[in-house]
Ligand code: GTP
């Protein structure tokens with residue numbers, strides 16, 4: 320006897336931005352496998368293959384229940400030959416031989432460890448591997464020149480590779496909020512990135528800051544950074560103009576008022592005091608055994624055998640700050656909420672289906688040769704001819 324509901328094929332629209340993808344994933348074994356292959360492709364600078372695996376994983380994340388047989392996948396979009404082979408292997412044998420051998424490979428392991436250092440990308444890691452550097456010990460011993468970001472990344476390696484909890488994100492949010500209103504009264508701050516999508520942990524915390532009066536946000540970022548720095552909250556920061564429009568991801572549109580758009584990649588020092596300041600009872604129970612702060616010179620890396628392993632009264636957390644003029648706020652909010660694949664699919668939809676160019680600054684209609692204004696995310700979805708998808712359902 321065949322259970323018809325089990326073999327009934329799934330149906331899913333082809334762009335991730337046409338779908339509702341919550342954090343409830345019924346196919347984690349399959350999506351973890353495809354995500355690992357995506358990650359491996361990205362680490363090997365094979366971006367095309369990476370996107371293909373990401374899209375395949377995203378289709379499976381959108382399914383209402385676990386995949387039980389290959390026949391259910393008939394007609395689903397974005398499942399190429401390679402992804403189907405991986406899925407089949409897992410359904411039939413419980414695991415994919417390709418995924419397992421990738422996980423075990425020295426090259427993958429080395430790429431993971433090295434790109435786990437903040438400031439180290441696939442290209443740098445590849446160069447180091449070719450020079451015989453496969454782990455942190457070898458990196459320390461052979462001592463290639465590190466830039467400022469990489470030095471900070473190495474120094475705080477353990478902390479930065481620990482997931483950030485929502486309560487840590489909230490504690491940092493309170494500090495940033497305080498900084499924002501002291502340097503520019505009336506400005507306000509929004510949590511963006513994965514935490515806005517409802518994730519319980521993240522690799523960093525992302526904030527978007529604006530002021531309701533256009534132009535008042537000019538110069539805000541340097542002031543904000545100085546305030547945070549003077550209070551000892553920043554272990555590292557690099558403030559830049561947003562050059563995202565010039566990147567290969569988005570078509571460059573006239574940049575008239577866009578040069579004010581700024582962002583800051585930072586490493587935040589979150590102390591137990593800040594954690595306690597928040598209204599999260601779980602952080603109150605922490606036993607604050609204080610160890611002397613040796614001036615930020617200690618490596619949290621356990622390479623230094625002279626340092627007693629264990630507790631310091633703070634942790635390092637990656638924090639991204641973005642400042643946007645109010646006229647671009649909705650685009651910045653949409654563009655920085657993610658997920659990365661959801662964003663990529665929105666831009667692909669805009670370009671391929673609507674002949675529009677979407678960025679985190681603006682939406683340009685190529686047919687009408689004009690910018691389409693929006694003051695909310697809902698309006699942007701409407702311009703794009705898409706049903707509104709709330710942040711918690713953008714977890715593609
Ligand atoms: P975790 O931090 O791992 O929890 O996930 P996340 O979704 O928050 O990822 P991340 O912090 O890396 O990025 C948040 C959002 O910002 C994603 O949607 C990215 O697409 C977007 N983003 C990241 N870098 C840039 C950038 O340089 N420019 C723009 N416009 N967006 C970016």
Ligand code: MN
Nearest residue numbers: 512513523525
């Ligand atoms: Mn994030």
Ligand code: MN
Nearest residue numbers: 512523525639
């Ligand atoms: Mn981020």
